[in-house]
Amino acid sequence: MTAAAAASALASGSSAAQQTALIDARDVSYSPQDGSATPRSVQGRLRDALTVRDFGAIGDGVADDSAAFALANAAQGQIYVPEGDYRVAVQPALGKFYGPGRVRIGTARAYIHPHAGPIHxxxxxxxxxxxxxxxxxxxxxxxxxxxxxxxxxxxxxxxxxxxxxxxxxxxxxxxxxxxxxxxxxxxxxxxxxxxxxxxxxxxxxLDAQCPPYPPxxxxxxxxxxxxxxxxxxxxxxxxxxxxxxxxxxxxxxxxxxxxxxxxxxxxxxxxxxxxxxxxxxxxxxxxxRLICFDRVVSNAGGLSIVADEPRAFIGDLDFINCQFGGTKNNPPLRIESAASGEASEIRGIRFTNQLIYGPGTLLYAHNNGGIGDIWFDSTQWESVTEEEGAHGLWISLDNTARVFQVFVNSPYIVGYRGHGILLERFGSASVQAVVVRGGNLNFIQGPQYRPIALTQFDNTSILDCEFFGKIKAESCISVYNAKNVIVSRCRAAAAEEPLPYFMEIGGNSDRVIVANNIAKTARGLIANATSGTVINENNINY
The missing domain is CATH 2.160.20.10 (Single-stranded right-handed beta-helix, Pectin lyase-like)
Structure with a gap:
């Protein structure tokens, strides 16, 4: 029946049921709200939103709706899943169905996207x-x-x-x-x-799936x-x-x-x-390998990187604008390489603009482990607990381990009741190229501690560092049994009272260069108790 005939029937006073029977949705025009001039029928508009119930789905949580979903899957366009609980045998096609309905395969939930359109x-x-x-x-x-x-x-x-x-x-x-x-x-x-x-x-x-390769x-x-x-x-x-x-x-x-x-x-x-x-x-x-940490904050517990398996390698990591906290027994950062047998290695880590609260960072290489190619750029170590014997940056190695190419650039280290930086080596371990440059060290507490202390730690350079504020120590830098050490362009000033010495050199230290530094001390620039070669040039003590 045409729309005109339907209108005539309505005018004749037919009942609501008769009116419904007389009107064919194909003959009733549909006018979109947006004013589109494209002619459409109500039937065409209704078919825009087919639901799984149009294909026989029940959605009562008891009936098996698998057949209905299969029929709906063959239809054109996306299919709406209204509220209800639908039981099916397989996951419905991804992207075909959408809506608030809950679909289950056994007791597990299947995925139905909440909204129409592509799935991003x-x-x-x-x-x-x-x-x-x-x-x-x-x-x-x-x-x-x-x-x-x-x-x-x-x-x-x-x-x-x-x-x-x-x-x-x-x-x-x-x-x-x-x-x-x-x-x-x-x-x-x-x-x-x-x-x-x-x-x-x-x-x-984050569970790696690939097993090791045979030799x-x-x-x-x-x-x-x-x-x-x-x-x-x-x-x-x-x-x-x-x-x-x-x-x-x-x-x-x-x-x-x-x-x-x-x-x-x-x-x-x-x-x-x-x-x-x-x-x-x-x-x-x-x-x-190959992971970046950007704005990661953990104030109560730290980060641990451990390579202790033979041939293990962890590295190629970036830490940008991160913040870590911890305690003496659980330091904010712990990096440990410790394999027995074939060497393990932690290598290629860059820390940029870090904030380290509490006892700071431990780099620990032992057994046959190696740690190297480590950069600390603009990192702040700040003690907030004042634990006795807690250090800011602590690098320690023993056995046959090795540390190589560690660069500490522009660190700010303050408030430790321990060494600001402690570098120590034992056994047959080896050190290659460790550089501390542009550091600012302040408020190191306890006469037994130093802003920077080296024990048997060779091949190290300390450059362009400032020592200021409350430093309760015998000197700014202590070198013991270390070889091939350079200390240059550093300044010790503005302390509450002058330290006894700028630097102490002891044990069997050898080939130590101290040049172009300036300090205000009570007894002298250098306390030298070694028989090895020490070059002392262009330093100013005032």
């Missing part, structure tokens, strides 16, 4: 995250992580949600490539949500992948409250396995709190 990110709440942190969300979050990771689509958390995890969330990185699948690419956007850790172990484990086999690159974690908070309140052993926020890498980013992986705007007196970020692995 997976929404984690679809998998059934709990609304508060009173209940564990680990199964739902793990399902979301796996779904997004397997499809290389970014995962998005709901804004400002507290998400409790009572078991470690495993994020597979660097899985072995298959012909039909590219290297893994995992991206998580946190939207300022908090991971409320309640687990004896890491809350997140003589050339690596094929299958360990390569990428990850991004952005704008996420970790809170250790639940785990701290009951003292769970091994608790930490993030572990990157897996012992005995290989991972390398195909570009720099990224942790950005990550904030960690509530993990008292434990390491909050751990890096391990036979190979863990």
């Amino acid at each position: 990110r997976i929404h984690a709440e679809v998998f059934g995250l709990e609304p508060t942190d009173d209940t564990d969300s680990s199964p739902a979050l793990q399902a979301a992580v796996d779904f997004a990771n397997d499809r290389a689509i970014p995962l998005e958390l709901p804004p400002n949600r507290k998400i409790r995890v009572s078991r470690t969330i495993t994020i597979k990185i660097g899985a072995e490539q298959k012909p039909e699948q590219p290297a893994r690419r995992f991206m998580l956007y946190g939207n300022s949500s908090q991971i409320m850790a309640d687990v004896a172990g890491p809350a997140f484990h 003589g086999v050339k690596p094929s690159g299958f360990e390569v992948g990428f990850f991004l974690i952005d704008n996420l908070r970790f809170n250790g309140y639940w785990a701290q409250r009951v003292g769970l052993v091994g608790r930490c926020a993030i572990q990157i890498g897996t012992r005995g396995r290989l991972f390398s980013g195909y570009q720099k992986c990224l942790l950005r705007d990550v904030f960690i709190e509530g993990f008292e007196n434990v390491t909050t970020i751990k890096m391990v692995g036979l190979s863990t």
Whole structure:
């Protein structure tokens, strides 16, 4: 019937039921709100929003809606899934369906995108995250992580949600490539949500998948992948409250396995709190490489990088505008290379604009470990606890370990009841090229400590440093049993009262150059108790 006939029937006084029967949706025109002149019928407009119920879905949580979803999948366009609980046998086609309906495969949630249009990110709440942190969300979050990771689509958390995890969330990185699948690419956007850790172990484990290669086999690159974690908070309140052993926020890498980013992986705007007196970020692995930390803050617990497996390599890391805190027994930064047998190595790390609170940074190489190519640029070490014997930067090596090419540029070190910088070597370990340049050291407390102290630490240069403020020590620099040391263009001034000496040289130190320095001392510029060669030139003591 035409629209004109329908209007005539309505005017005749037909009942509502009769009116409905008389009107054919194909004959009723549809006028869009936007004023478009394109003629359309109501039927055409209604077909713009087909739902799974149009294909026979029930959505009562009991009926099997698999057949309805299969029919809907064959239709043109996207299909709306209205509120309801739908049981299906397989994951519905990604991008075909959208809406608020809950779809399950057995007891597990299937993914239906909340909105129409292309899928740029997976929404984690679809998998059934709990609304508060009173209940564990680990199964739902793990399902979301796996779904997004397997499809290389970014995962998005709901804004400002507290998400409790009572078991470690495993994020597979660097899985072995298959012909039909590219290297893994995992991206998580946190939207300022908090991971409320309640687990004896890491809350997140970035788990390398590639096993080591047999001797003589050339690596094929299958360990390569990428990850991004952005704008996420970790809170250790639940785990701290009951003292769970091994608790930490993030572990990157897996012992005995290989991972390398195909570009720099990224942790950005990550904030960690509530993990008292434990390491909050751990890096391990036979190979863990190419990662950037940008604006990562952990004030209560530190970062640990440990390579203690034979042939292990951890490196090619950047830390930019990060902040770490800790205690004497759990330093803010701990970098340890300690393999027995074939050497391990930690190499190629750049720290830029760091703030280190509490007992500072320990670089520890022992057994047959190596640490090198380390840059600290514009890093501030500040003691906030005044623990006795806690040092700002402490580099220590023994056995047959080696340290090479460590550059400390423009450090600011203040407030330690220990050495500002302590460099020490024991056993048959070796040192190659350590440089401290442009440092500012202040408020070093205790007569047994020094702003800078070297013990058997060879091949070191101390250049362009300023020593000022409250320094309660015998001298600014102590050199004991060290060879090939240069101290030049430094100044010691503005102390509350002059120090006895600018520099002490003792033991079997040899080939020490002290030149172009200026200081105000009470007894003399240098206290020299070594029989080795010391060159003292162009220094001013006033």
